[in-house]
Amino acid sequence: MKIEQNHIQDTNKSGLQSHKENFDFLANNLSKKGANVEAIINKLKDFQIAIPSWALGAGGTRFGRFSFYGEPSSLEQKIQDIGLIHSLTQTAGAVSLHIPWDIPQDYAAVKDLANGLNIKFDAVNSNTFQDQKDAKETYKYGSLSNTSEAVRQQAIQHNLDVINIGSKLGSKSLTVWLADGSCFPGQNNFQTALQHTENSLKDIYKGLPDDWSMLIEYKPYEPNFYSTVIQDWGTSFMLANACGEKAYSLVDLGHHLPNSNIEQIVSVLMLKGKLGGFHFNDSKYGDDDLTVGSIKPYALFLIFNELVYGMQNNPQNPDLAWMIDASHNVKDPLEDLIQSLEAIQEAYAKALLVDQAELKAAQLNHDVVKCQEILQDAYRTDVRPLLAEARRLAGGALSPINAYRTLGVRDTLIEERGKHTVATGL
Ligand code: PSV
Ligand code: MN
Numbered sequence: 001m002k003i004e005q006n007h008i009q010d011t012n013k014s015g016l017q018s019h020k021e022n023f024d025f026l027a028n029n030l031s032k033k034g035a036n037v038e039a040i041i042n043k044l045k046d047f048q049i050a051i052p053s054w055a056l057g058a059g060g061t062r063f064g065r066f067s068f069y070g071e072p073s074s075l076e077q078k079i080q081d082i083g084l085i086h087s088l089t090q091t092a093g094a095v096s097l098h099i100p101w102d103i104p105q106d107y108a109a110v111k112d113l114a115n116g117l118n119i120k121f122d123a124v125n126s127n128t129f130q131d132q133k134d135a136k137e138t139y140k141y142g143s144l145s146n147t148s149e150a151v152r153q154q155a156i157q158h159n160l161d162v163i164n165i166g167s168k169l170g171s172k173s174l175t176v177w178l179a180d181g182s183c184f185p186g187q188n189n190f191q192t193a194l195q196h197t198e199n200s201l202k203d204i205y206k207g208l209p210d211d212w213s214m215l216i217e218y219k220p221y222e223p224n225f226y227s228t229v230i231q232d233w234g235t236s237f238m239l240a241n242a243c244g245e246k247a248y249s250l251v252d253l254g255h256h257l258p259n260s261n262i263e264q265i266v267s268v269l270m271l272k273g274k275l276g277g278f279h280f281n282d283s284k285y286g287d288d289d290l291t292v293g294s295i296k297p298y299a300l301f302l303i304f305n306e307l308v309y310g311m312q313n314n315p316q317n318p319d320l321a322w323m324i325d326a327s328h329n330v331k332d333p334l335e336d337l338i339q340s341l342e343a344i345q346e347a348y349a350k351a352l353l354v355d356q357a358e359l360k361a362a363q364l365n366h367d368v369v370k371c372q373e374i375l376q377d378a379y380r381t382d383v384r385p386l387l388a389e390a391r392r393l394a395g396g397a398l399s400p401i402n403a404y405r406t407l408g409v410r411d412t413l414i415e416e417r418g419k420h421t422v423a424t425g426l
């Protein structure tokens, strides 16, 4: 299935008049307050978020998985699904591949398909948390940190292979997330595990092309429940520094212990020019991988406030690799991703409304109340007409969810692919 421009325009027709009224009203008010509405809309149009190749089917938990039917069963179909979301939202112009789940069979064909849908290849993700078919060594007791040199070598080689695959597609970064750690006290020597990890990462780094970056993701626990080798941003930052200037930390919103101040982590990493990538999701308890903005939207806004500050004030920090890292257990994955994309854009737009000069003045005056008022005034603004306008100008849908349903996307996918298809990956 492919969504044509005229289909989108048709679905936009009924809402156009009321959108125009809402947008004019908001744009007027914001302009009176000194905001540059046109600049904000252009930024929203430019902001593209990668969709991971493993998130297009139903996820599930260790207790079960419930399909939403019509799931993509090949890399091509996954890219087609991203194309559907992108045509409606105009903000999902990239795919992030997990290797070996999604090794292309025909590179030229996959590139052509993605090109035709205006989708770029973002970071490639290595996988040393599962044993692969016919692999000689097992990752049961770790990969890059393993006490066995043969296991470490296999994991290093896998990462080099992933770089090679990504290079053929036009990717420019490798994301490394390790499940390495221990389940019980005494199982591992912390220092040895960290030292092995550092050395292994340095070996991978040596194979990184000049124009690539290496993104090191951290996570405090799961699947290991006593210790994780790269447990927090400090460890990731330390390893990135040890590797070199092309290595960065990657923040996944779900990878923090309860009550962590993620916006402060973002701010410190950007000041040091070491924030390279971002995985969006939301959570109530752990790495829940829920729809972005569904649980803690104010925290998401505060994080974006720091991201915007960093993008404006930290030229030492590179452009970030943005990705949604969510799992879909009870919602249609495509609808869920559309909701996440909208939440990200909403938080971004609100952060762009913060008057940084006014905030700085209030901070210098130690006017704590005013500081809070400035942030909350931006947060409480209903920016959805700005998002809709940015989408409309880019050729997207005023309401992507409504358009998705009106166009009967899921039913068509089920018709085309059948009911009992299974997406590869998690
Ligand atoms: C691990 O929890 C993680 O967030 C990493 O980014 C993985 O690559 C991804 O989930 C999928 O397993
Ligand atoms: Mn992640």
Ligand code: MN
Pocket: 252, 254, 255, 287, 325
């Ligand atoms: Mn995760």
